Amino acid sequence: MSYETISVRMNRSDPSIRWGFTLRQQGGKLLVASVDRDSLSDKAGMKPNDEVDAVCGRNASNMSINEANSIVDNSFREVNFNLRRYVTSHTCLPWTLTEQDNKLIVDDVRPGFGTGFGSAYGGTVSS
Incomplete structure (x- = not known):
């Protein structure tokens, strides 16, 4: 199956601004579960079902969802992801x-x- 690699970087001026996405775990993989409309993650290009390859520079293969959420929660101003999006057409x-x-x-x-x-x-x- 073909895929494209996407780098997503989000910045916020205030920690009260939500990133606007949720993750889910499927086997040993982390996937984007949902993206809130008009959120920072939506504007940055995240899409549901994107596979997470890296979270803030850390390899996400076999990373637990709790570990990924902890990394994101401790990143007050900036988060970045390397994502894999499977392409059908x-x-x-x-x-x-x-x-x-x-x-x-x-x-x-x-x-x-x-x-x-x-x-x-x-x-x-x-x-």
Whole structure:
């Protein structure tokens, strides 16, 4: 399965401002359980089901949820995460990808779509 790595850094001026996310544990992995709308974490790009690779520079593999929450709770002004987001489709890219045997396969290429090539409106030029 394909994924993208996302670095999230949040700052707050006052500890009374909530980060706006909750974590959950699934096996040995930490996942983002929920993200409050318009919160710091929402604005920073966190999404539910993002897998947590690191919390404030500490490797999160086999980290307990209590340990992760403690690190976040003790970070009064700034927290940062390395997240892994599994990708199923890229709607804005001019091609379609699938995974086969741990390799990405380009299924379909739509020339001119979203590339800036072709016509001024993103379509193909015909003569």
